Amino acid sequence: MELDLVIRDGEVVLPEGPRRCDVGVRDGLIATIGQGLGADHEIDASGRLILPGGIDSHCHIEQESSLGGVMTADDFASATRSAAFGGNTAVIPFACQRKGDSLTEVVEGYRALAEAKAHIDFTFHLMVTDPTEALLRRELPDLIDQGYRSVKLYMAYELMRVSDLQMLQVMEVARDHDALVVVHAENWDVIQWATARLVAEGHTEPRFHPSSHPPEAELDAVQRLTCLTSLVDVPVLVLHMSTPGAVEELRRARARGARMYAETCPQYLYLTARNMEISGPEAAKFCCSPPLRDSATQEALWRGIGDRLFDVVSSDHCPYSYDERGKLVNSANPTFKQVPNGLPGLEARLPLLFSGGVSSGRISLQRFAELSATNAARLYGLYPRKGVIAEGSDADLAIWDPGQQVRLEASRMHDAAGYTPYEGIEVTGWPTTVISRGRVIVDGDSFDAEPGRGELLLAEALSLDGVAA
Ligand SMILES: [Zn+2]
Secondary structure, eight states: OOOSEEEEEEEEEETTEEEEEEEEEETTEEEEEESSOOOSSEEEOTTSEEEEOEEEOOBOOSOBOTTSSOBOSOOHHHHHHHHHHTTEEEEOOEEEOOTTOOHHHHHHHHHHHHHHHOSSEEOOEEEOSOOOHHIIIIIHHHHHHHTOOEEEEESSOTTTBOOHHHHHHHHHHHHHHTOEEEEEOOOHHHHHHHHHHHHHTTOOSGGGHHHHSOHHHHHHHHHHHHHHHHHSOOOEEEOSOOOHHHHHHHHHHHHTTOOEEEEEOHHHHHOOGGGGOSSSGGGGGGOOSSOOOOHHHHHHHHHHHHTTOOSEEOOOBOOOOBOTTSOBTTOSSOOTTTSOOOBOOTTTHHHHHIIIIIITTSSOHHHHHIIIIIHHHHHTTOTTTSSSOOTTSBOOEEEEEEEEEEEOOGGGOOSSSSOOTTTTOEEEEEEEEEEETTEEEEETTEEOOOTTOOOBOOOSSOOOTTSOO
């Protein structure tokens, strides 16, 4: 067979386990996996790992803050370039509806932005904040049938949240049209109560943000969500889980037969509220929701990664721009109530998970592939085109040097945030070469992908078998 590209002699991370062999690519697809393959264009991967390109299934690109007013720092070009340098070959950001918007027009708007600028493949979560009769009856079913098979709901934030009645209505549509529901699960009333107490005590600096989102807010919301899924049997993924108690609750629901899935993010595995114990605006750079917790929680979450409690580790990349003095751009000295919630992390996600997971011996290479790519592909209906090294799949690959030691710093990141919350953290293992549909787009420091080459991924059906342990 004539091949366009052969990646020779790497440790290939296949679904059944790593195997030392070659991967042959033709017409953008993985044509064959075997020994002794040859082509005019060959990459010697001896001593390196060949992994499925990462799928970052939770990132906010060209989106207004959930509090309103501030836009995220990246556009689709800078975000997808940064994602590629971090070993990713697909992203799933949000098509964010604001109350009163037509969801169809929102999706078309985001699609046009991404089709003009994205360097790697993409699809969107349908973010529903205003489930009108027309949306439930026509727009949402039509969009899901077109292949946008993920619907995002917020249980928190005044501008975004939906009621339990609206959640049930959206869940019914998702069930009937084969979509996944993904949820930001925090009890907004608990957050409002804790916030009022802090403000009354004069504790308004950004460093007090974690205290305004107590773990009970997440636990209660997840409990309520598990109840709702016993009324409407639809697959639900709880985004960015940050507390072990809530994850246990989800595990119990799963044991009862609920189709519930759990995601966490590197910020909960590497950072704690102690990172925010600095006075003034600098602490704002660590504001995210759910918030950073404590080191005991962090250890419990790492155990959960090892124990297969989590199905997906995504970045929740949601960066905002800060000036040289650490102040949020276009803002006076903000209180924790005004700081937009979110951190940059598209590029650091995979090295952080690899280093803390694989290099530290907590998880296997197969498990890393599942958490970083395969499970997202299954949950969002992109499997087996994406997320797996198999004959016939897109040749979306990342070649890793498992021993390369890198100190994370803002200057080596390619996003537009201008800082990294992981500054100074040393990781072991780095994606040195990234291949998107058979084309080498990242090779060391060089980048070769024009904006607009990324393709929209529409999904025919979810593919949930094999996600949960
Ligand atoms: Zn998010």
